[in-house]
Amino acid sequence: MTRHTIVAQPTVRFRVPGLEDLESADPKIEVVFDYTPGYPATGPSYDSGGEPGSGAEVELVSAKLLDGDGLDPDQKTVNEWAQDWLNDDGYDLACQLAEDEQGPDPDAAYDRMRDDR
Numbered sequence: 001m002t003r004h005t006i007v008a009q010p011t012v013r014f015r016v017p018g019l020e021d022l023e024s025a026d027p028k029i030e031v032v033f034d035y036t037p038g039y040p041a042t043g044p045s046y047d048s049g050g051e052p053g054s055g056a057e058v059e060l061v062s063a064k065l066l067d068g069d070g071l072d073p074d075q076k077t078v079n080e081w082a083q084d085w086l087n088d089d090g091y092d093l094a095c096q097l098a099e100d101e102q103g104p105d106p107d108a109a110y111d112r113m114r115d116d117r
Contacts, residue, residue: 001034001035001036002034002035002098002101002102003032003033003034003035003061004032004033004034004035004094004097004098004101005030005031005032005033006030006031006033006090006093006094006097007028007029007030007031007066008028008029008030008031008082008085008090009026009027009028009029010026010027010029010081010082010084010085010089010090011024011025011026012024012025012026012027012071012081014071025068025069025070025071026069027065027066027067027068027069027071027073027078027081028065028066028067028069029063029064029065029066029078029081029082029085030063030064030066031060031062031063031082031085031086031090031094032060032061032062032063033058033059033060033061033086033094034058034059034061035056035057035058035094035095035098036056036057036059037056037098037099037102038053038054038055038056038057039053039054040053041053056095056098058086058091058094058095058098060079060082060083060086062079063075063078063079063081063082063083064078065078
């Protein structure tokens, strides 16, 4: 597991008292998250019928409002926005950032070197 920071700008929808239509804003949030890489499924072998794969996991550690875009939310709301972003639009971005920051997998590099011999 590794820890990473990314700046997110989710679109949030809200209702202004007295108005019927939903309004939207794009606050800027600094999101700190933990990343656990996934692993691919393995096929059947002599000992086992195979194992299902698992996707990467991102877990919110903290969120900090950088720019409310006209909104002044409490910390609980900022955390909810960050969590919603990580669960939806930000999942792929967060995973890509974490993988880029980690660099190449040393085990994979060793395997390639060993196989090239």
